[in-house]
Amino acid sequence: MTEPLALVFTLQDWLALFLHYLMLSLLAIGGAISTAPDMHRFLVEQQHWLTDAQFNASIAIAQAAPGPNVLFIALLGWNVGLNAGGMPAGLLGVLLSLAGMLIPSTVLTYTAAQWGQRNRDLRAVRAFKQGMAPIVVALLIATSWILGSANGSGLQDWPVWLLTLASALIVWRTRLHLLWLLGAGALLGWYGLI
Amino acid sequence: MNPLPPDHPQPRSLTDLFVSFTLLALQGFGGVLAVVQRELVEKKRWMTREEFIEDWAVAQIMPGPNVVNLSMMIGARSFGLKGAMAAVAGMLVVPLMLVLVLALVYARFSSHPEVAGALRGMGAVAAGLIAATGIKLSSALQKNVLGLRLCAALGALCFVAIALLRWPLGYVLLGLGGTACVLAYRRIKPGPKA
Numbered sequence: 500m501t502e503p504l505a506l507v508f509t510l511q512d513w514l515a516l517f518l519h520y521l522m523l524s525l526l527a528i529g530g531a532i533s534t535a536p537d538m539h540r541f542l543v544e545q546q547h548w549l550t551d552a553q554f555n556a557s558i559a560i561a562q563a564a565p566g567p568n569v570l571f572i573a574l575l576g577w578n579v580g581l582n583a584g585g586m587p588a589g590l591l592g593v594l595l596s597l598a599g600m601l602i603p604s605t606v607l608t609y610t611a612a613q614w615g616q617r618n619r620d621l622r623a624v625r626a627f628k629q630g631m632a633p634i635v636v637a638l639l640i641a642t643s644w645i646l647g648s649a650n651g652s653g654l655q656d657w658p659v660w661l662l663t664l665a666s667a668l669i670v671w672r673t674r675l676h677l678l679w680l681l682g683a684g685a686l687l688g689w690y691g692l693i
Numbered sequence: 694m695n696p697l698p699p700d701h702p703q704p705r706s707l708t709d710l711f712v713s714f715t716l717l718a719l720q721g722f723g724g725v726l727a728v729v730q731r732e733l734v735e736k737k738r739w740m741t742r743e744e745f746i747e748d749w750a751v752a753q754i755m756p757g758p759n760v761v762n763l764s765m766m767i768g769a770r771s772f773g774l775k776g777a778m779a780a781v782a783g784m785l786v787v788p789l790m791l792v793l794v795l796a797l798v799y800a801r802f803s804s805h806p807e808v809a810g811a812l813r814g815m816g817a818v819a820a821g822l823i824a825a826t827g828i829k830l831s832s833a834l835q836k837n838v839l840g841l842r843l844c845a846a847l848g849a850l851c852f853v854a855i856a857l858l859r860w861p862l863g864y865v866l867l868g869l870g871g872t873a874c875v876l877a878y879r880r881i882k883p884g885p886k887a
Binding site (some may be wrong): 615 | 827833
C-alpha cells in the first residue's frame, strides 16, 4: 500500500459521489464491472479519493469473497469513507455508493420486466426471448473464457486451464456440491500446485 | 402477474426468498450465477431452464449489476415488488457485511503467496462453473424457433466477438442480439401463442 490518503469531505463531495454513481448505474450495461474503468478515472485520477492500491484491492476482495461481485462498489465507497475520516464515514460511503449504483438500474429493470410479463404473448416479446437465448448461452461460455484467461494466459499456465476444464466437466456431469470444487481449487492454489 | 402452473414449486414466503438468496450468495465465490442456476432451476425447481434464460437475457440487457437484476426478477415472479426487494436484500445484506470484514483483515494477509494462490485456484474453478452453466442451459435451445443450427452459428459468432475479439458487450448485444431477434420475429407466426 502506498501512503494512505487523508481527506476532508464536505456535503458537496458526498453528493458528488452519490450523483456519479447514479449516472454510472444507467451506463452499467453488461454488469457493474463494466463501469470499473470509469470509476477508476473518477475516484483515483480525477478526485484523488482513493489510491491505486486501494482501488485494485477493493476489486480483488469482492471477487474472492462470496456474494455478487457488485460488492466491489461498496468496498470502493468504504475506502473513500475511511480516507475521509474513519468507520462512520466508511459506512456512509458504502450506503451512498450502493444506493446510487442500484436504485436507477433496478427501477428501470423492474419496470421493463413487469411490462414484458404482461405482454409476453406479443410477437415482439416472444421474438426477443427466443432470439436472445443463443446469445445468452454463448455469453456464459465467453465469460468463462475471459475469467479463465485472467488467471493464466500462457501455455505454462496449462494446469490452471486444466482445472477450469475439469470443474466445468464435473459440474456438467455430476451433482457434486459446488463448494467442494471451490475448496479443492483453493487447496491446489494454496500449495502452489497450479 | 399471472400465476405459475400448479406443478411449479414456489418460494413459500418472503422470508423463504430472503433466506434462499442469502444462502445462494454465500455459496457464490467468484460469481453467483452458477449457484443460482444450480439451486433454483435444478434443485428447488422454482423456474425452468427456458425461464432462467429469458430472465438472464433481460438482466444482461438492462443496466445495472446482472445478478441483482436477476434476483429481483425471480423474486418478483412470485411476490411482486416485495418479493423483488426480499430477493435483492438476501443477495446483498449478509455478503456485504462479510466483504467489509474481509476488507478489514485483508491488509494482514495480502502478502502471503499461499493466499494469492488459493484465490487463483478458486478463480479457475469459478470459470469452469460458469462454462458448465452455459453448457447445461444450451439444452433449452432445442425448442428454440431459430433451430439448432442457427442457434449454434449465432452463439459461435457471439463467443468470438466477446471472448476472442473483446468487443464491447453493448455493440454485440445490439448487433448480434438484434439480428437474432429479427430472425426470430420472422419465424414466429403473428397472434397469440398456440
